[in-house]
Amino acid sequence: MKREYIQIRCSIYEKKLLQRRAARAGISLSKYLRSTAFERNIVERITAEQLESYQMLVQYKNNFARISNMFKKRDPKLAAAVGQLAQEIRTHLKNFKK
Numbered sequence: 001m002k003r004e005y006i007q008i009r010c011s012i013y014e015k016k017l018l019q020r021r022a023a024r025a026g027i028s029l030s031k032y033l034r035s036t037a038f039e040r041n042i043v044e045r046i047t048a049e050q051l052e053s054y055q056m057l058v059q060y061k062n063n064f065a066r067i068s069n070m071f072k073k074r075d076p077k078l079a080a081a082v083g084q085l086a087q088e089i090r091t092h093l094k095n096f097k098k
Helices: 012-025 029-037 048-071 076-097
Strands: none
Touching: 012 029, 048 076
8 A cells, every 4th residue: 555655846848748658658757757666667558649650661561571481582682671670560560579
């Protein structure tokens, strides 16, 4: 149970910024401040627009991988370039999950 209060002083701008960051993470301001004080990693929630972009990148990666497989025998250089692009997208997708 949390019964103790701590008061801090900050500017109006700082307060609004902290409230906005807490809202993006989907947690209360108190919980956000406690988490940052104890050096916990706080992840913002994904917006619908970000989720749509992620799904589009997954589809692009899959399409480029298919194109690369299709060109392997005919044009190895093109297949390598397309395969590299698919790998770069995969790397970005892995970073997005963090």
